[in-house]
Amino acid sequence: MQRDATRIEWIGNSCRLLKATATEFEKTQPFAGLTIGTGIHLEPKTVALLMTLKAGGARLVCTGNLNSTQPSTVEFLRSQEITVFATQTTDPVAHHKSLEAVVAESPDLLLDNGGDLFAIAAEAPYAGLLGGTEETTSGRTRLLPMREKLNMPILVINDSPIKQFAENKHAVGQSLFESYMRFTNRSTNGKRVTVFGYGACGKGTAACFRNAFSTVSVVDIDPVTALEAHLDGFSTPLRNEAIASADVLVTVTGFPAIVTAADLPLIKDGAILMNGGHFPHEIDVAAFRQHPEVVRIDRYEADHIETLHLRDGRSFHILGGGHMANLAGPRPLGNSVESMDLGFTLQARCLERVARREVGAESCIVPVPRDIDAMVASAYLDMAR
Template sequence: MGDARGRIAWTSRHMPLVASVAKEFSRTRPFDGLRIGLRIHLEPKTAVLIDALIRGGAQVTALGNVGTTQFDTVAELKSWGCEVLDRPDDDARSVAAHLKKMAAMGCDLLLDNGAELIVACIEGGRSPLGATEETTSGAILLREQYAQRVQMPVIVINDSPLKSIVENKYGVGESVIDAVVGTTNISLHAKVVVVFGYGWCGRGVAQFAAGRGANVVVVDPDPVKLLEAAMDGFGTASATEAARIGHVFITATGRESVVDVDLIRQMRDGAVLANAGHTDREITVSELKDAASATTLEPSLTRYDLAADKSVFVIADGQIVNLAAQGSRGNSIESMDLGFTLQARSLELLATHSKTLPLGPHPVPEAINHEVALAVLEAMQSPSRY
């Protein structure tokens, strides 16, 4: 994959919005004297964001995610003065210990990806100035399980219509299908691709699968979402109905145990399973390991033999496929340029005006959405692009 410094330089070249913010932050220094704790996938695109925060005066402490951390990028981050906590292993207890350690550091601001760091601060009795949360999974956790306990403003980046459209629908949709096809080397033409969840990520996965010639079937508990999928030209079905007809199954719900072993047993021999959601528990791979014998075919593809005449294939152990599958690089640089500009501007707002913001989760302010939308349009229409 080349060296990290070269990949970060290439990535930065295609992130004009974050580059502009970094230049501004070098002058305004909104994070002087503040420590920002990041729990996020550590790879070249996030390195460009971290550089902008450091230029803005921040002390940055980061913890990557299991399965998606690029350790040559981590080495480069450390050379910049970014503190990166020890490599998380596959043991949930180890990850929890890292989160507890970061929460105890007394970070002033948090950038979270799944709300695990925010929850660690809540459980540890700490209330930073504020936080941003990147994902649907994290927003669900905060709103459903910690609604009365969040004693800080949390800007949910995933609530921004810009992130929904540009990053989730187009960025995730494209990169997930690329990862599935790239890992398996199979064509999707005339195959039934079952998409669990018709939020913005699910919409994108369905659209890009259809663009590869697949017959798409959507599963969602919300009848309104099913109607939307039908109006978009896709089939709809219950989970059990879809299990019997699908060739490829992709989860994109942000919730746990969407595809369990009982459902997997109903799938055809040769079914391929992948997860596009943040949590690696949308597909119950741990239960599947107990119920079937496993054979690793290559680093990101495992066969599970459920019976003499039935095997299923899981990509990247059910981790987020567009980052965890070998050779995958996540969403396009340009889509993350938008998403990370929303992050940078939201953190700036929290650093300078946290006391004026309501406690608990709330959307990205419209002023930031409008500013970033105009910046994206300007970048897309720039003569230098042609």
Template sequence: MSTSVAQVKHYDVADLALAPLGRKRIEWADREMPVLRLIRERFAKERPLEGLRLVACCHVTTETANLARTLQAGGAEAVLIASNPLSTQDDVAASLVADFGIPVFARKGESTDDYRKHVLLALDTNPHLIIDDGGDVVSTLVKERSDLVPNVLGSTEETTTGIQRLKAMQASGVLPFPVIAVNDAQTKHMFDNRYGTGQSTLDGVIRATNLLMAGRTLVVVGYGWCGKGVAMRGRGLGANVIVCEVNPIRAIEAVMDGFRVMPIAEAATQGDVFITVTGNRHVIDRQHFAVMKDGAIVCNSGHFDLELNLVALREMAREVRDVRPFVQEYELAETGRRVIVLGEGRLINLAAAEGHPASVMDMSFANQALSAEYLKKHAGSLEKTIHRLPEEVDLEIASLKLEAMGVRIDTLTAEMVEYINSWEHGT
């Protein structure tokens, strides 16, 4: 039987004593999130989410904390759970509970069983809205708690992986409510995926290893927006970048952007550092590990930890050693060569670093907050499909960001508007 937010166990965090540090860091991030702050101020006045129970499954970071505060300001009873077992910042989770009264169920390094338990605990609140990050809450709801579906107005999703899962659900005819594809907003994927993932992924690799990237061969597997960002930042640090792709258009783009492109089977023998950003399963597999250089470093910046076939790697290894925090060395039985795995194959930018900079997440989370408002406002009128947030909302977020950055742009004159809207004017 479903319960209210007030009746459920209030929180499961590592240590409430960490709250003072968490609050300082949340407030520091807020300085770099002017767009979300403006939305929070409006939400506090208008209360557009009043009376709604909301489950947010996100990386529990300082930036997410400011999203949670915004949803709370809008009147939502929000419950926050982690979307990845290694991405939680324990001090932030503690502050959200102690300082803001937001129920949080998340601990850095929690087991997969605890992670799944937290998903079910969150669903026990009988939510009206879901903010998902990877699709786990929605898929669990459909498979295990379908009794709750009639009360759900809709969901949002901000990862490429999650959108892929939702499209599969839609194609199978099991998507039970409308979903806003936040990931498809230009102010999300063009900035968050490219600039956020690009910087934070390399930050995670460097923090974990203290590696000099200049002169290394960096293999980027996948050339979507995330892959473009990683490749761009890798080249900026002086790495020799190779791109692996299955999509011919993206492969051509990578070539035209000045990168070498080849199959992963060929790149596996050349790379010093491998970063996967595909959202797909086992893109680096047994046969690739077998031919890597001694000391090759592999990590993942896609949402789930399946991009590296670590089960196969363990079977190939005669010894596995922890050599640094978030760094494991696998010594291969056949060759004696060593393969280094970072962050247990989970999101390296959150496992070993702090995730995306707050100024990037400002736009992504502005999209999340406005998507929640949009779902509430249009409850009952949206088809049970995947929707994009209206373009005017995307443009509004971009305009607010430019204003906060002190950047001014041109506007169309009346003559220009007339010209582009007319078919009668020629050359």
């Protein structure tokens, strides 16, 4: 007998930790009677996490992130009687309405990615919000000034060592490298690549391009981090030199305005700009588009590439409108199943801990508890042996 299986099934069956967690949650029901509001990239790997939470008794109210929602994922989630307020959009206003719709459901727990949901809850607090998780460094940076308004446990997944090396270093680096190939169909051999940011994501990105025979330079404003890059064998030129020499510029810092229109005189003819940070503000795409020196823009709509032609005859290319390149392209890749299995299991276990009220409000915006890291690592190693 033959049947057509789906990518969602392939991913779900590949997430062995989440499958084991879902089996446990079916028995323990840690989220019985609770609503979980989520704002994360809606793609097949997310389904594995959301179905694990549903198995634990949660009612789910979901939206996505800018420009990464996959319609097939939304369709599947709705077929599972999960409420989804999301469309594939690059419009911040439309996206914000979806976020507000999730918070309007007064969820007991929030699973956030970039601080969007918690920021809304901080400005319009409601009774019954227990806390939740934040996925990213960008979100932690955004939420820290709101600590007094939030005053609830928010566990930052990105501060977990497992998240740092498994997902950020290995998976983000690999997926950004492969996304460059998917977008451009160009080689990496001999290309001069400049990576902005040498955190975990930057380390993985720099290593993957170097392993693919690129000449890689690193720019980081922290001299200690730049020294680490130097000792790892990467060149660490001054910023202007690094931009001017680059065939490919990759931003993975978590901060805005890393490459701006002020850098236009430096950008090499034919250079490719791509972003791997959570928010689409590391490359100031709007300012580039509106710059008086830009005389024509060619948009390759099917490939999500823009070519900006300058008055002096140079041209350069922007991938995915400055959104996360590994989730913004025509063939969105995302991170590997194994890395997301680890990261999403951390999410599920942290939400379980908050739901059971085993983390106090005084623990607002803190890393994943060490014992959860150890539990997840041990379970993964047991399966790998």
